[in-house]
Amino acid sequence: MAEITKLIHKYLRHDKKFPHVWCPGCGIGIMLGALIRAIDRTGYTKDEIVMVSGIGCTGRLPVYVDFNTLHTTHGRALTFATGIKLAKPSLKVIVIMGDGDAVAIGGNHFIHAARRNIDLTAVILNNSVYGMTGGQYSPTTPYGMKSTTTPYSNVEQAFKISELAVTAGAVFVGRGTVYHARLLDNLMEKAFLKVGFSVVEVIAHCHTQYGRLNRMGSAVEMMQWQRDHAVTVEKANQMKEEELKDKFRIGVLVDRELPVYQDEYNKIRQWSKGVDKK
């Protein structure tokens, strides 16, 4: 049996919920592959993992995987995940969100989960559009692009999700693309092993909605766009600011140590029982 077939049999609810809802050529499948390969390598058992999501194409992911899975309300996945992690810290909680889910309706929860440094991994698929509802612009739709609700042009500036996460206090932030599949595996593995709030932003394409409206071609052509516009962090450090216009950094953006919420709250438990604050 091929390696991937073994993983599919082990981790997917292949006999229950397939076929899936995603379009042929969608990037979410590549992200799902990276997820289960990284989980397999990190050695967590299926019972230890809770996969939490919000709403949208990406939010449908947990239904297909054989973990403890929770499909929450739009934008609120991180709040449910916070409750699970604090109530049962032995669980490994992975939160799967889309760009609208994570930084539009769930933007407040995103920055506060990062600020608190709750021990969670947030995996955010950024395809710059609301795909499931038919192609409306999201907070990561670049300036000047089209969507069904920016039929003339988008006049808003886009959020940079990874940079936002760094500023808000995440201890690990990595950005990859669905084109750079091996980098993505690597980033996910690092994020899962990191204690504290870790983020993996996955730049992906929605050729069905965003690509069609902006005449960006097929899924393959959109992945070629990812290849041509991604610059590794190491390479970007050698480049001038104007050379980096139209480009985005991929790789590990931050990997640092900050106090983790659960450890800090355990101190509170001790102090509340009269143990000295030394």
Place this chain on the structure above:
Amino acid sequence: MRKKVHKEKLLQGNEAIVEGALRAGCRFFAGYPITPATEISELLSVKLPKVDGTFIQMEDEIASLGTVIGASLAGVKSMTATSGPGFSLMQENLGFAIIAEVPCVIVNAMRGGPSTGLPTSPSQSDVMQARWGTHGDHPIIALCPSTVKECYDLTIKAFNFSERFRNPVIVLVDEVVAHMREKIDLFDEDEVEIINRVKPTVPPEWYIPYEDTPRGVPAMANFGEGYRYHVTGLTHDIRGFPTSRPDEIDPFIRRLFRKISQNYSEIQIGEFFQTDDADITIIAYGCVARSAKRAVIDARERGIKVGLLKLNTIWPFMRAQVEKVLRTSKTIIVPEMNMGQISREVKRVNKGDAKVFTLNKIDGTIITPQEILARIKEVS
């Protein structure tokens, strides 16, 4: 036989809610500051870490209830507390807890609205929001204390009902009762009945997480205990997976109602006070039930036969008990601190048996016994 040990305490309503929650086994609280519910947060931030529980202040009330639901799914009894404006924000995840059948308790210390309204004057104007605030057809349980002792008892009941029926339970307390201090007697710990969710006993491969049982309440596996299953806010089949099949949707939604409706006798708590020979019966709840009781005593001294039906369970509406006083009394008065949210229900079930009068006060002050007595005289 064990000797009953009494523990007398002078407590505020909000403090009694905290004591009741801890007694019921609550070990997780997430909330956002809002008057007049803040004391619940403050006190639990002191007490929960001492018992290895968790207190967290979230970024808003939406997050608070989301976090509470997450903690409950991981197997810890959880609650939040808020007032009207925060309760409005919680409606989204309240619906999630209902459809995913996650036990949790929400305290709403009612203040005047709409919007920011009256911080902080009492009101009873969230009665209908508790019933229909979240979208979609759904069952709900809401309990309403009128004394500090009832704050304690009904909070325990709220946890018991939420665990037993896998449904969120709302404690609708008004600002008067939340902030009032009374001496209460906390009985010997062993005397309190504590109910915990029923867990599956079958092997994981046989577990059907949303099975349609005669009881209507499926066994609930906590995350991380070997039963890997899917929880979703989408309408789902008995295995928890999303469905759009009419033959799966209909029995699912009906079961949600059935699990509550076939247990009315257990859920509906109230008190008949001198209603047997009453010509006039007052139907009241919360702080107004206190004024009503005084008015009943005063009226009887003046020779008017008045009784009181106090509702401790607001939802599901205590139809059978209300119908009883509609039959035995000629006149019903429903005093409440809103424009008639429960009187509307009383009128709905009245089949011409009695005349139903309202007494509505919406100025941020409590309805006094004198005002009720005056209304009694007016209609008698």
